[in-house]
Amino acid sequence: MTDNLFLGMRRVKMKSKRLTALALTAAIVATMTGCGGKTDTTQTTAAATTAATTAAATTAAQAETGSQAPETTAADDGFSYPMEPGDKLTIWWPLDTVIAARFSNYGDSHLAKNWQAQTGVELEFQHPPVEQQSAQFNLIMADGDYPDMMFYNWLGFKGGPETAIKDGVILELNDIFEQYCPNIMKFLAEHPDIDRMIKTDDGRYYCFPWFPNVGGEGYEILEHTWGPMIRKDWLDELGLDIPVTIDDWTEVLTAFKEKKGVKAPWTIWWTGTSAKRYDPFLCAYGQILQQYVGTDGKIHLYYGEDGYRDYLALYHQWYEEGLLDVDFASVSREDINYKILNGETGSTSMWSGVDMGNWYSMNTDPNFELVATPWPVVHEGDTPEFGAATVAYTGQNCVAITTACKDVERAARMLDWCYGEEGHLAMNFGIEGESYEMVDGYPKFTDLIVNNPEGLTIAEALCDYSLGTTSGPLVVDPRLFEQYYTIDAQKEAAAIWKNNGAVHVKPPYTMTAEENSEFSKLNGEMSTYVKEMTMKFILGTESLDNWDTYVENLKAMGLERAIELNQIAYERYLNR
Amino acid sequence: MKGQKRSFWARARKDWIRNRSLYFLMLPPILFYILFHYKPMYGVIIAFKDYSPTVGIAKSPWVGLEHFKRFFSSVYFGRLVRNTFLLNVYNLLFGFPAPIILALLLNEVRSRRFKNAVQTITYMPHFISLVVITGIVKDFCVSTGIFNDVVALFGGERTNLLMNPGLYRSLYVGSGIWSGIGWGSIIYLAALAGVDSQLYEAASIDGAGKWKQLIHVTLPSISPTIITMLILRIGQLMSLGYEKTLLLYNSAVYETADIISTYTYRMGLGNQEWSYSAAVGLFNSAINIVLLLAANRISRKYTETSLW
Structure with a gap:
């Protein structure tokens, strides 16, 4: 057989060799250029952070004592704009x-x-x-x-x-x-x-x-812009109340599943960093997916916390029962839009501004009604301690x-x-007489923004004149959001979502270069492990009985030291 | 010695005068390689340093093999190497013969129209961006996707296929074959077109059927092409691009999906550990070159065809 092969090979005429060589070259060149092209189109997995995202991710820091106010010495005599x-x-x-x-x-x-x-x-x-x-x-x-x-x-x-x-x-x-x-x-x-x-x-x-x-005062509307929401029309149809405790939620989601035949009763934008970080059910168990200030005033990291175990147990149960979206791990923002608009999902957690607004304007179901629900709690009567809050x-x-x-x-x-004063109005509301009019000292948007003649949505029209709903060097004015929210469900959301989350989110402390490098080495190993085990615990491929081993492994990887490094930086911040 | 040297320069000058235009033609590719393949190699040095972008490559402190030690002692080391290796081997084992088989099948097709249609359809995925390809695969794999429709038809339960570590490699390799098979077969079709038809006549006079002709005429005729392609393929063995994995995987399938290049990506761009990720990448390249040398050697020994 091999002899034959080589005999045959030698008998092949020159012509074919030349042809092959040519084709080979062509293929190689094509591959080379192909590679170049690929790199360009490659997307990073970095979550698409819109400014809205950052708004929800925005952490809180309480007005604490001890910091000194700078003296107002900046007095420029004779200076005036424009320069x-x-x-x-x-x-x-x-x-x-x-x-x-x-x-x-x-x-x-x-x-x-x-x-x-x-x-x-x-x-x-x-x-x-x-x-x-x-x-x-x-x-x-x-x-x-x-x-x-x-x-x-x-x-x-x-x-x-x-x-x-x-x-x-x-x-x-x-x-x-x-x-x-x-x-x-x-x-x-x-x-x-x-x-x-x-x-x-x-x-x-x-x-x-x-x-x-x-x-x-007056800024409450800016504090809570992201949170859980549910199909109110379905609740009414099934004769159910708005869920408050986790048991309520299980009951409601089960009803959605069984009586409405909903494919994914609860889904969340798992691939979006900040959405996952403030998962309402994670918050119910007192955790956030990053460092946070615990009720004891110390920095905590969710990796090995008991609350995190309870959350995983809940999600595992929901996954088994089909209450949690089976595709949750790969859910993108577009998926959420699709699922909500096509009735595949009954509840999720998103922004009251962009998302709720879009869903109301894009859905084709005349009964469609979405309302914000309070941040879930474990026991009846508890007030939500953790949740998304803008600071x-x-x-x-x-x-x-x-x-x-x-x-x-x-x-x-x-x-x-x-x-x-002048710049504040310009950055938030745009140009007087064009995008807003002053009515009794209140900057009121004109039809160019709220009722755009070209059919642009409020968010689209606004971004030409204002950085208030995205981001920039400015102090966001609540009066902007009072007009940005047009639907009742949007306007009510901030009050419904009231929680104490602002107290728990880590303040902007900074680590030194050495601390940072040590932390990122430790965390680099641990975060992969945690991500993986999280999936295994939820899917059930790893039993939660092995939780203690998991925590032991984390400790061996340096969990305690990683938290300590954060604590040191946090204490330095407090002493500023 | 001196005389010899002079004669070399003399010859070189003569050659230069005679083939000047050819040298000019060579210039752009040489410059390309210098600029885009040799010059960037300088950056590899950061694998041995504690690189900080603001300080610059030259001024960053030297740390020697520390980053390599860290990688070798990492809990993920074994798994990363195994995943990279297995995914590549499967890719080679199933992905390499697929276009050859397609080319052989197409070669036997007599209807020109049908042949052209099949070729066009199989080429098409090659021209679609990888991002779109993986998007399609993802849509097929979700619980409401087409694969699950089939599973449900036979009474199975709907699950997300991309969250099952056991299926990941099959999906990866399968989608690779789907998107690359048509393009890959071009070169073999070209080789097949060059096979002398007299050989087939001679074989059929000797009483060889279609199958025997395939084994004794067709395959031997295109074997140099196959082997050259194989060597090129083996050279890329450990260097699977991170793009596709990055677009397909999720933390549920890290166990089988996480490969050295995605780990490098996460460490380098995600955690900003440039030096560490450069060290990991360099390690990957080192394995590559060993494999390429080995493949070339084996090929030279057994088949008389080799890259050099």
Whole structure:
């Protein structure tokens, strides 16, 4: 057989060899170019974080004592906007998905044009491709060719903002605030608790932050923007009450399953980081999928907590009974939309703004009615202790001035303008007479926004004039959300979702470079293990009887040390 | 010595004058390799350093083999190597012969129209982006997808197939065959087109049927192509792209799905541990080159065909 093979091989004529060689070359070239193309289309798994996402992820920090208010010394005599023309400044700005759908360059928006006209600074926006922000950011860091300003999560910078300042990436802003920024200084003097959040451990300012909810009277509407919701029409049809305790939920979901034939009675956006983090049933057992401040005032991590075990037990039971979406692990945001609109799901947890609004406007079922439900609790009469809550500052989305900035004064003054009276209205509501009118001191949106002649949704129309529903250097105004919510179910949601979650979410503490590197080594190993075991426990391929072994394994991987590192950083934060 | 050297330069100059245009033609590919394949190799050095982007490659502190030690002592080391290896072996074992079989089958088809239709249909998935391909696979695998419709038809229970570690490899390899079979068969069809028809006539006069002709004429004729392709394929054995796995897997199937390149990706881009992930990637490349050398050697020994 082999002899034959080679005999035959030698008998093959030259012609065929040449042909083959040609084809081979062609194939190789094609493969090479093919590979190049593939890399470009590859998507990162990084969750698509819209600003709304960040809003729910936004952690809370309570107004505690001990921090000192900065003195308002920034008094600029004789200065007025707009400034004299000068260098064009560049700003690196990852676009929110809602904005990216309308603008390829945010400089074309009315907001950006107005901002430039009012301050007198010419701006050039640089946008990384959506979902590639962190990769692009790292490229810029490696390259060393920084733009003048960068809009980024500086708290997520490896080693924290201190390292970014020390390594010569961004400027320390203490002197700059004092010299050029009367508006932000005034704001910080009025909010000493927030002042502590936006500083490093050694008291340095590093950015112009986004404040999604500074708290206080009138701001309740901003605090709870994400939470559980359920098909009210189905509840009415089955004669059931809105579920409160976990037992209620099991009963309701079972009814959905058995009487309505719903495929996935409960589903959640499991692939979205923040949605998974505040899973209502996880919160019911007093856990959040990241470090949190426990009722004992110490930092906890859910990995080995008893509450986490109870949550897994519940999900395992629901999975077996078909109450939990069997596809839960791969559910994307689009899947949720599809399942809700096609009646495959009876309840989920999402945003009252974008999601509830879209579902109401897109569904074809005339009876469709969705309402927010209170955060579930274990026992009847308990008040929800954990849950999603928006707080003043998390480190996400703030603008820093880099060391490469051509004109620090103009950059600082331009950013500071956003926190002043005029800028506040411009960043939240747009242009007076165009996107809003002042009615008795209340900025009321015009039809251009709330009833767009081109048929744009509120969110789409708003992003041209306002950064309030996405993010930017501004203090979000609750009056914006009062008009942003148009349906009753949306307006009621914030009150229904009331919970004490703000107290538990970790404040923006920072680890040193060494701590960070040690933590990420430990956590890198543990997080994979936890993710895997979580799935096994829920699917039942691993029995929860083995919970203790699981915890032992985690301890061997350094769980206690990992928590301790967080505790150290947290204590440093408290001592600021 | 000196005389020899001069004569070499003399010859080189003569050659240069005579073939100048050919040298110019060579220039772009050489530059391509230097710029995109050799120059980036400098970056590999970060596997031995504690790299920080702001400090730069040159100034980052040297840590030697620490990152390699960390990987070898990691709890995931064994599993990653096993998964990478098995997935590749299955991919090779089932994925490699598939286009050959398709090409042989197509070669026997007499109807031109049917042949063209089959070729076009099987090529098509190749031109669809990987992201879309995996999207399709995912949609097929969910509890309401087409595979589950079949399962339900026979009274089975609907489950998410992509959450079952036991099925992951089959799905991965199967979808790879589906999307690549048509494209892969082109080269074999070209080789088959070059087989001298006199050989078939001679074989049939000797009394060989279709099957015997296939074994004794067709396969030997295209065996150099097959072997060259095989060697190229083995060279890529451990270097499965992370893209497809990244798009397909989820934490429920890490047990069988997590491979070295996805681990590198998670560590590098997810945890920002550049140096560690560079070390893991370098380790992967080291295994690759060993496999390539071995395959080439075996091939040279037994088949007289080799890459060099």
